[in-house]
Amino acid sequence: MGKVSTVSALGPTLGLDIGGTKLATAMVTPDGRHHGLQIAPTRREDGPDDVLRRLFDLGRASIDAAGLGSPWAVGISCGGPLDALAGVLECPPHLPGWLDIPIADTTSREFGVPTVLENDATAAALAEYQFGAGVCARSLIYLTVSTGIGGGSVIDGQLHRGATGNGGELGHITVRPGGRHCTCGRRGCLEAYCSGTQIAARAAEAVALAQETGRRTELAGIEPLTAAHVSQAAARGDAVAVDVWQETVELLGQALTDLVNVFEPDVAVLGGGVTRAGAMLLDPVAHIVRANAMGREAEVVRLELATLGDVVGVVGAAAVAWDRLGASH
Structure with a gap:
């Protein structure tokens, strides 16, 4: 409970997980529970513009299904290479053709809240530490x-x-x-x-x-x-x-x-x-x-x-958002 209390003052956060084969989105509350989980094929061959459009549609569906109101922030989990601080996907090999995509800024404009990007395994580590096997x-x-x-x-x-x-x-x-x-x-x-x-x-x-x-x-x-x-x-x-x-x-x-x-x-x-x-x-x-x-x-x-199984990506994305943005709120 000590770890959960460190983020309890923060709000429900939208987690977006971008994989080579599937996209996943959910609203995540500070107790680590996910709400309104949505999963769909990535269809990476369609290119970044189409994939991001569908990712954002899934995110809005999660917000609506969760019934928790607007997200406090958005966290994105994705394989690298990436620049986490700048919020840029540089050239992830599981997403061919995604070169220097400013995904954090694009997502912030889409949802109107701060957005952070993190390597998927790093996000998963924090998720398991906060809410999983490492509690x-x-x-x-x-x-x-x-x-x-x-x-x-x-x-x-x-x-x-x-x-x-x-x-x-x-x-x-x-x-x-x-x-x-x-x-x-x-x-x-x-x-x-x-x-x-x-x-x-x-x-x-x-x-x-x-x-x-x-x-x-x-x-x-x-x-x-x-x-x-x-x-x-x-x-x-x-x-x-x-x-x-x-x-x-x-x-x-x-x-x-x-x-x-x-x-x-x-x-x-x-x-x-x-x-x-x-x-x-x-x-x-x-x-x-x-x-x-x-x-x-x-x-x-x-x-x-x-x-945490298949939801570790969305939970980790939210955990990183609380970790990175919490100090400024």
Whole structure:
């Protein structure tokens, strides 16, 4: 309740979440509850003007459905690269053609209230800290394991943003020097191995090798192959899937151990689509962290799955608006 009380003087805020496949909007009250949730396909091929028009229509539908009056502010959650302080989407790869879009100013004009923009994983970290798995924590690190791997951290109650506002790229720590190419241009990043996209890519490579050597696997012939197929086949004991999944949890556990050693959080939270594997992901990763983290941190840190699910983006967007704008109200 202590964390909620810090924003209780602020008003219901409109959260807008822009993903590569879906848009989500909702009014969020200072207790972290969402109202009037609206979800629609992004249809990113339509371009920024059309997508933003539909996003704003969804936002107005959320305002009407929530019945809470006009929003106190608007928060926007979106993948980067972006300039959070300027409110500009620079060139997010999940939104091809979106170059230097001044989305905060455009949204402020649309709704007549202040608007803030934040990286989606950073916003999710604050949402889980305020209202989810980190409610009782003082410090939290958050990894979203999905199409890519993003992250964020709250240290001693303060959201970490870094010198230029883009701090928290936890998915781009090196786990295999000189290893697989990553979308960031480097080699061997955590994202290049443990994102949902790369789990599937590594599995496809393993299937091709198995077929060359006469090794049987139930993953053969599945198109398109996904991380969920890999985790499910591994749970059934498929040897090829087990190898891929074992490497995944080992590298994720290695990365989390390093992060725990650096930040010493009360809780480390895993979110994103890959975490639908549940205990099959969390349990071995937690075992690795507890076996390898330094000192008492191995005993103290809790590893949790995110609790806010599909609404973490809209709740996080509102939480960031309260965090950034609250001091001036």
